Amino acid sequence: MATNLMVIGPAGSGKTSLTSKLSEWMVQSGISSCVINLDPGAERLPYLPDYDIRSIVRVCDLMEKEGLSPNGALIKASEIIESRIGDVAGSIHSLQGDFKIIDTPGQMELFLFRQLGSSLASKLRGKTAAIMLLDLSAVSGADYAALRLLGLIAELKLGVPSLDVLSKSDLLDRKASVLWQERITAPKSEGLKGEFVHNLSSLLSDLEKRKRVIAVSSVSGEGLEALYKALGELFCSCGDLS
Numbered sequence: 001m002a003t004n005l006m007v008i009g010p011a012g013s014g015k016t017s018l019t020s021k022l023s024e025w026m027v028q029s030g031i032s033s034c035v036i037n038l039d040p041g042a043e044r045l046p047y048l049p050d051y052d053i054r055s056i057v058r059v060c061d062l063m064e065k066e067g068l069s070p071n072g073a074l075i076k077a078s079e080i081i082e083s084r085i086g087d088v089a090g091s092i093h094s095l096q097g098d099f100k101i102i103d104t105p106g107q108m109e110l111f112l113f114r115q116l117g118s119s120l121a122s123k124l125r126g127k128t129a130a131i132m133l134l135d136l137s138a139v140s141g142a143d144y145a146a147l148r149l150l151g152l153i154a155e156l157k158l159g160v161p162s163l164d165v166l167s168k169s170d171l172l173d174r175k176a177s178v179l180w181q182e183r184i185t186a187p188k189s190e191g192l193k194g195e196f197v198h199n200l201s202s203l204l205s206d207l208e209k210r211k212r213v214i215a216v217s218s219v220s221g222e223g224l225e226a227l228y229k230a231l232g233e234l235f236c237s238c239g240d241l242s
């Protein structure tokens with residue numbers, strides 16, 4: 001049974017680069033895979049997609065022909081894709097490969113907070129998992145907490161198991177280990193705010209214990225094997241990656 005991997009994450013977090021590098025690594029490791037571009041706004045891709053959503057709609061065409069703004073065109077594009085989601089899922093199903101790596105739109109809110117992502121996840125056949133990219137290279141420890149919560153929300157919204165993956169690990173060096181220690185320490189607050197902070201901290205500590213993060217670099221290839229192994233564990237242990 002094929003495994004669909006939806007690569008998701010905030011704009012610029014490294015989705016397209018990881019899609020490309022992971023598929024290269026799979027070819028070199030003798031694992032059969034194919035690559036799908038679901039970003040209608042993509043201009044250049046570092047891989048040759050086996051299925052490309054731009055055969056249905058392109059953001060730049062919508063901007064030109066319908067005079068839409070970039071975000072208006074993105075919303076319109078996601079509506080067009082949603083209306084043809086059955087065909088899209090069918091095309092992905094017909095591709096050959098044990099792993100189907102799906103590069104998703106740059107603006108993750110289109111995929112996650114509209115129907116596109118969950119609707120696709122429910123229509124794809126085989127096993128489906130999400131790889132949530134957390135780009136810590138340009139953020140602080142507190143942002144790490146927000147990204148981990150986003151990972152949890154993505155898992156709930158898509159209804160598929162997910163892995164939290166720290167992208168661009170080659171840019172982190174030792175700074176990362178410091179950030180990781182500080183990442184879920186919350187400022188002291190009182191009253192209602194204090195209660196929220198306390199509850200949030202305990203949720204984050206729980207996440208840290210039960211769902212580890214895998215660091216990956218699409219430049220050096222570090223972490224790709226660990227990511228592949230974790231994907232196997234994801235389906236064996238029902239998402240408990242402790």
Ligand SMILES: Nc1nc2c(ncn2[C@@H]2O[C@H](COP(=O)(O)OP(=O)(O)OP(=O)(O)O)[C@@H](O)[C@H]2O)c(=O)[nH]1
Nearest residue numbers: 010011012013014015016017106168169217218219
């Ligand atoms: N050093 C380093 N840079 C990376 C890595 N992965 C991605 N980048 C860089 O980060 C930038 C964004 O990478 P993309 O792969 O386009 O990210 P994306 O999430 O697909 O971006 P959008 O689709 O526009 O949201 C590019 O300049 C990449 O070269 C990595 O592992 N290491």
Ligand SMILES: [Mg+2]
Nearest residue numbers: 015016039106
């Ligand atoms: Mg991209």
